[in-house]
Amino acid sequence: MTERMPSFVRRLDRAVVIAFACIVLLLILGSLYSSSFLSPEYLLQQLKVASFLGVIATGMMLVILLGQIDLSVPWAVSTGAMMACAAAAYGDVGAAFAIPFGILCGVAIGVVNGLGVAYLRIPSMIMTLATNAVAQGAMVVYTGGFSPQDSATGAMRFLATGSIIPGIPNVVIIWALVGAGMVFVLTRTSFGRCVYGIGNRERAAYLSGINTRRIVMIAFAVAGGLSALGGILLAGYASKAAQSMGDAYLLPAIAAVVLGGTSIIGGRGSYLGTIAGVILITLLQSILSVMQMPEAGRQIIYGLVIIVMLLLYGRTAAER
């Protein structure tokens, strides 16, 4: 049976297929509720909303592929956004460097994570929680506990809301570029192969002569930078940064990566799956809010969907 399928179908992961099937199913269910679910405007709008999560989930995927996790996403997102807006307050020069500065702050958080995880061998879960707490504390001190007053620069707003190519929002293009970059790195560079190798067994990767600690460090730095980029885009979208803007992105980012078939213990997963996971999560959230489901119901359905889907294909192999 399998042999007769075309090769590109055979190469597809079961998880990716199920995730895409669920997207189609959600769209069909949505269109039964209201016909506007299949309109190009709605779909493009969803793709735009998905792009913010997509950028953040890209970094998360890189870290999860290593068998680690990055729980510092909430405040890496907020720090990126707040620092970029803060730089914007320093006249034209500040505005010009706002976006690189914001990303740099995210990379700095990622570097601290990487140092702790790779060189001090601290479990990533506790290390990234700690840097998250430090970033939060630093931002609370910076803003004095109030919501920040600086607003986003024109460039940030343009990236988040404008469109260079008519009809296609800029954020979607940014996500596509980030995604293409990640696919290239993961499949065509030795760095990408090392990431998969470390995720499978760091010891074996180390014995093969890979500088595993440097790779882990770089991966965390990239993840921090991408989280900050996501925050900067979000700040551009809302015209300003907010204290807790990143909180809503940690769990969806992990869920999107895992629903896309990436193994949470690392070493296995494709970027196509992450794309599917991001769109799936975004559609689910959108449909639940269009149906005016109260927050409580949304949380319950959200959790149940993740568990049911993972029980379908995310189970670890039976031992022994």
Next chain:
Amino acid sequence: MKDWRYWLSAQQGTLTAVAIFVVMFVIYTANHPAGFTANVVQTAANKGVLLAFVAMAQTLVVITAGIDLSVGMILLLTNCLASWIVIGTPLETAMGVIAVLLVGALCGAINGAIVIYGRLQPIVTTIATGAVYFGIALLLRPFPGGSVNEDLADALTGRLFGVIPSSLVALAGVVLVVWIPYSRSVYGRAAYAAGSSETAAYMSGMPIRRGKFLSYTLGGLIAAVGGLFLTFFTYTGDAALASGNAYTLFSIAAVVLGGVSLFGGKGSAIGAIFGALAFRTIGDLLFVFDFDPIWQPLFQGLILLVAVSLGAIGLVRVRNRLEWFL
């Protein structure tokens, strides 16, 4: 007879946590304007005990090499439930308390069942069940409110004989009734063994699955005790997402400070309790030194960062670099 050496090395993390706590608490009370009085101890105990319960719940799961990211949400759910049913005549109140504890245990059992029998990773599983538990809490209490049997609440948050904080007595009670029998039972040992090396535990014929399942269930039960106490302190139920997340986060911090290894198989709930008390005391240190409260989150974060980095000192002793990679 060199047994005490083994005991010492097994209890090393716990003893360190006790030492950290004692030092922090002495600094705290020495600088507190009121000094070492029953009132100061009672307030500190009431603040610390909540986190201690959550940390204990987290420990039971961490010992099996798992992690429970839903522990804060179980706390919220049982808090919201308690604000409905722990009220009325003594009999009704008692039934309410039992129901709340059962619901907590059920939450833990669901986590355990999905992780063990569904073979999903604990991180993702508990993130997802945490969302479900939070949703249910929100259904129970869309807005903060409710009430609780105030006689019981005052009795459990006040002082025994005018000196000993009764919340500490309750904490000791839970340790005696749940932790000690558990850690000495076959299932408790199986949970430790499974956390240390699942394959070796299986080869030795330990009841791994039942041990792990019991750990998750008891974890939920203890989180529910925490939820009850949260209700006793506040007299209300409140499904606040931020507070649930904070309790989950702090529970992990407390567990690490308490010398429990996140890789499993090492540490004790006693250590986690002292880790929790130490963490709370550290947070409160700023107040007695008259710092602007705005610095508190940064200070707590830095302490956490330093504490986990200190754990890396063991790396210096590693002779074979391969031991870096577990």
